[in-house]
Amino acid sequence: MSEEKEYPSLKEFFKNIGLEVREVKPRRYQLFVDPDKLPDVVKKLIDAYDGQVYLSTIAAVDFIDEKVFELNYDMSVIPLRCVLILKTRVPRDKPKAPSLVSVLPGARPHEAEVYDLLGIEFEGNPYLEKPFLLPKELANEYPLRKDWKGPGKP
Amino acid sequence: MSKELKVIEIPVGPQHPALHEPIQLKIWVYGEEVVDVKVVAGFNHRGVEWLAERKTWFQNVFMCSRVCGICNTVHGTTCSQCFEDLGNVEVPPRAKYLRVLVNELERIHSHMIILAIMAEAIGFDSLFMLMMRDRERVMYLKELVTGNRVLADYVTIGGVRRDVSKETCDKILKYIDFIEERMKFYKKIWGEDPIVRKRLVDTGRATASQALSHCFVGPMLRGSGVKSDVRRDYPYAAYDEVPFNVITYREGDSWARMMVRVDEIFESINMVRYVIEHLPSGPILPKVVPRKLPAGEGFSKSEAPRGELVYHAISKGGMKPYRLKIRTPSFTNIHNGAFLIKGAHVADVPVIFTSFDPCIACTERVKIIDAKTGKVRIMPFNKLSKLKKL
Amino acid sequence: MSILRLLRWGTTRSPWLLHFNTGGCNGCDIEVLAAITPLYDPERLGVKLTPSPRHADILIVTGVVTKKVAERLKRIYDQIPEPKVVIAVGTCAISGGVFRGSYSHAHGVDKVIPVDVYVPGCTPRPDMIIKGIVEAVRILNEKARKIEQEAPVR
């Protein structure tokens, strides 16, 4: 992996695959992707940058008013020294998204965590498990959903 | 052998002499070889993200500092930066430099403690005692600057909470010189001592491509030869003005990971010196710090002693965040790194696991079934088929 | 009778510690670790850290007691032979501290097992932890004496 190799900028790369990326802050890019296209986009991204891309986190948000779950995939592109936030939305009544494990094995614990705390199912990830982190008493509940009633006062 | 060897399940933890924190490793062994591993956890799940939605912005900075005790300042810094990013709060330059100072002091003490624990894990108790003795000097410096030995609560939204005086700076320089002197000696031990080398070289080896595809961060990634450091790649605080080198080792084994930490201590010492020499004057807090932050999205990442730390906040305005996502470095390192244990000797399990610098409190939730993609180097083929059913 | 007196003499002069983290932030744990290092060195006072609950006299508990770990804490407490003393180190172990109100922990050690000595502070300094151990030895002595008196006289 040589440092000298020239890589295309994120704007060029996404133009080539027919998407447009927005620079929200310096070195921070953001774009909306369809959930079905996500593994494909990530695959292309990894190939274009010689695998020097890793997933920082998946921040899942429950927008209860709009009846959607928003998934923020925070990717780090090492050669460009920048952050790319891939946003995708899945409906709240059918929370299913494709898994990234086949293209990026490191996505496994992140997806398992989101599945445990918010109940979004990642199709193709064989490691999803409930309860993953929660105690046994809360095995069937999703604490980070906004309509979860909570434990009450101690 | 008349009797056939069986695959045996061994639980390691949650209360275990080699692991000081509550995590359970279920390992399956065939003879002396580990054939499968499962990280069972959640023992440390405290519901921090759920609590964060119910606390105000300022309370959140204090709570996020307590996600992890060893790397608390960097948690506080990243949390504050995330909220500053959200509310467009300008941080004065002196506060930026002081953040670098405290973060680097913390990196020195954190790396020293993991080096000491590693020495204990390989049975090198005198090195453990000597390193812990010298580490107390750093703890004293931290107490002098921040007001508490471990949980500093030094950083707040907009800046830092205390200023440093001239005498404090002199004392820091004096103690830092002592620590550098001692670290030169320890580097010789870590690099050349036969006890250390025999135990660490060639255990838990990860190649660069494995490290990247399994999303390793921090010293685990740099130990495999990938040049990635958030301080350089995505500079925060005053790291774009402070010169330093990114340390990489090509070997990718436990020894390389520890050597990355040893060398980073020297870089941190130089950075502390640079910061004290070039400390700008001025206020440490902006005049007005808003108590309410606008709607929007805040993102911040930083280089914790264990790797990249990410905060992602989503706000709908008001006093409290709508969602705060914390991704700690140990979360990916422990979950994804477990495949390195596969194929190792049972006696090497604590060594490999300690070389991850596991911070279970940071992870605040752990549990994984091992990746099947990581190739097992030594495989008892006759048992692998049965193993799948376990 | 005299055997029990010998036992009391032994345990109070050289109490062995067992340290158990029940899901704290690690801050108290590294202070407990710092308290057994050369600078404070309780070993010159006869205090020693032991890995096994069956050898221990004093149980040092740090951290909020998460629900998942509570049953293990109970099991470890039961394994320690009488007389035994429990020290709760840190604000989290006393009341849950900054994580009060969360769904996944028990808000303090004394909700799960009886506690004899509290060491407040976030985090307590190593010398205060040693002072807590001194206080615990005093209680250990009282408990051992009680066992001695209640034993049937032959």
Add this chain to the structure above:
Amino acid sequence: MSLPKLLGEVAKNLFKKPATLPFPKEEIKPAPGYRGLHRVNGDKCIGCSLCAIECPTGAITMKMRPSDKKKRYPVIDYGKCIFCYRCVEVCPVKAYIVSEEKPPVIRFDKKEAFIVEPIFKSTAEKPAKEEKQ
């Protein structure tokens, strides 16, 4: 195989002064500026409850004054306090007295020692132990 590198260091340490602090004989002094126990000066406090609102753990509760029914005063529970000094920072009248005193060890039968009332000088509401500033 060479000699272990640490042997020389270990031998040298045999002839040095011990690093251990003579702890039970001498108190260990924390570094200047240590965040220790803090108390409320009851005479200065105006009862605005800002510290109770801002406290990250809810360790401060506001109590009614017996003499003046309209005013309140804060009571700190050291069993919940994390010594972050947020209350000291936000207090508009600087009614908090800070010290470098370490929080004391408390036995199971003296749990009420966790809860600490403010210091009053003028009124006879709850004369507490004097503390140097």
